[in-house]
Amino acid sequence: MSIPEVDLVVYPDECDAFGHLNQASFLSLFERARWEMLRGGPGMDVFTRNGSWPALRKTVIDYRAAAFPGDVLRFQQVLTHVGRTSFTMRQIARRARDDTLIAGAEFVFVCIDRDGKPTPIPQAFGDYMNAGRSVLDNVQRITVNGVNLAVEVQGEGPAILFIHGYPLDRSIWRAQIDALEGFRRIAPDLRGMGQSDAPDLGYSMSIYAADLAALLDVLGVDEVVLCGLSMGGYIALEFLRQRRSRVRGLVLMDTRAEADTPEIRRSRDAAAATAKERGAAAIADAMLPKVLAAATLGRRPDMAERLRSLMAGTPVPGIVGALAAMRDREGSEALLETLAPIPTLVVVGEADGVTPPAQARAMAAAIPGAKLAIIPGAGHLPPLEQPDATTERLREFLRSLG
Numbered sequence: 001m002s003i004p005e006v007d008l009v010v011y012p013d014e015c016d017a018f019g020h021l022n023q024a025s026f027l028s029l030f031e032r033a034r035w036e037m038l039r040g041g042p043g044m045d046v047f048t049r050n051g052s053w054p055a056l057r058k059t060v061i062d063y064r065a066a067a068f069p070g071d072v073l074r075f076q077q078v079l080t081h082v083g084r085t086s087f088t089m090r091q092i093a094r095r096a097r098d099d100t101l102i103a104g105a106e107f108v109f110v111c112i113d114r115d116g117k118p119t120p121i122p123q124a125f126g127d128y129m130n131a132g133r134s135v136l137d138n139v140q141r142i143t144v145n146g147v148n149l150a151v152e153v154q155g156e157g158p159a160i161l162f163i164h165g166y167p168l169d170r171s172i173w174r175a176q177i178d179a180l181e182g183f184r185r186i187a188p189d190l191r192g193m194g195q196s197d198a199p200d201l202g203y204s205m206s207i208y209a210a211d212l213a214a215l216l217d218v219l220g221v222d223e224v225v226l227c228g229l230s231m232g233g234y235i236a237l238e239f240l241r242q243r244r245s246r247v248r249g250l251v252l253m254d255t256r257a258e259a260d261t262p263e264i265r266r267s268r269d270a271a272a273a274t275a276k277e278r279g280a281a282a283i284a285d286a287m288l289p290k291v292l293a294a295a296t297l298g299r300r301p302d303m304a305e306r307l308r309s310l311m312a313g314t315p316v317p318g319i320v321g322a323l324a325a326m327r328d329r330e331g332s333e334a335l336l337e338t339l340a341p342i343p344t345l346v347v348v349g350e351a352d353g354v355t356p357p358a359q360a361r362a363m364a365a366a367i368p369g370a371k372l373a374i375i376p377g378a379g380h381l382p383p384l385e386q387p388d389a390t391t392e393r394l395r396e397f398l399r400s401l402g
């Protein structure tokens with residue numbers, strides 16, 4: 001479940017002499033959106049019936065595009081920080097008609113009692129705002145481009161966005177999300193996988209990248225280090241093509257820059273037919289021996305079993321959509337040499353049979369200044385198979401960015 005969006009119309013008297021929504025009215029629209037949200041949820045008196053008041057302490061707004069009378073603005077609201085007496089709410093306003101991002105804002109509140117002293121946040125308010133996320137695992141539900149995504153967000157600091165591969169979910173980054181303190185770790189389930197919605201249609205590298213950019217907008221993240229594994233690497237490269245200025249570092253893990261060969265394209269169609277006829281379990285059975293190193297399969301039958309059930313639980317539309325998106329993706333060879341000055345790290349499992357070390361070496365050599373890390377004892381999934389070694393290489397890289 002996620003917190004419902006709120007639609008508000010821009011009225012002429014909120015606009016300046018040039019017909020744009022004026023700056024003061026931006027603030028009042030954000031405020032109205034918050035009250036509307038409470039009206040539809042725990043009630044507009046959720047604070048006063050607890051003898052408290054949410055006093056606004058700080059506001060930061062990014063104005064992105066003009067809005068005009070008659071525009072319907074769609075507001076999304078999430079809590080980005082919750083303390084005992086204070087909380088931070090992030091609000092995003094998009095024009096409903098064309099999804100243009102109009103503004104994003106952060107509001108810091110302190111709950112105060114009648115004497116103006118800080119007082120705990122009312123339980124009913126915290127429960128409502130957390131309905132879309134579990135406090136324990138930091139998972140939020142955020143709607144972007146009409147699709148509701150599950151995203152785990154942990155920590156403060158420079159942001160790193162983890163992009164998983166096919167047909168997986170954010171759980172492959174468990175160890176890295178838990179360990180990389182000092183960084184804001186953002187790990188979504190891509191559309192069609194994990195706990196995110198799986199629409200029947202609407203899959204391409206450019207749509208996955210647009211989802212991620214919209215997610216970063218909602219979370220108020222301008223610049224990010226992208227860390228993509230396999231299909232996640234294809235998406236990272238697409239993100240770079242579209243939104244290069246937002247990328248402050250790049251990790252390409254067990255992935256490749258080349259488009260599919262005709263033979264691989266045919267195998268994507270065959271896999272899609274298998275998924276439709278026999279379900280995700282048939283895909284899981286075929287993939288498992290390819291993605292884990294033989295050593296991992298022998299040493300960690302529990303991990304292999306978990307991975308099998310994760311893949312077998314992927315919705316068929318998500319599998320079919322990802323296969324088509326991979327089949328139709330552009331090659332990124334020409335992009336590689338343009339990547340400098342974006343610091344880049346190429347990572348590969350020593351025993352990766354899907355995107356082997358030779359391919360990773362060639363890719364690193366084609367990116368000016370890129371570093372290469374080969375993870376011993378790992379196949380196609382180093383973050384899972386060799387979590388500590390992978391985390392260490394990521395930590396070193398993130399720290400080197402300053």
Ligand code: MLT
Pocket residue numbers: 164165166167229230231232326354380
């Ligand atoms: C992945 O791990 O994301 C896929 O195996 C990549 C691919 O099939 O090209």
